[in-house]
Amino acid sequence: MTQMSKKTNAQSTKSRIYFSKExxxxxxxYMTLIMLAAGIISKLF
Incomplete structure (x- = not known):
């Protein structure tokens, strides 16, 4: 599914950081999964 490559995932140019689409x-x-889990936990307790 994912391939390890030697290129970096972040590029920095003039105080801005650009990430690859992947x-x-x-x-x-992962942020969506965390928010989903937080919503489920808040409903349970």
Missing amino acids: TERRVFF
């Missing part, structure tokens, strides 16, 4: 999608996917 890295950005992975970050937002």
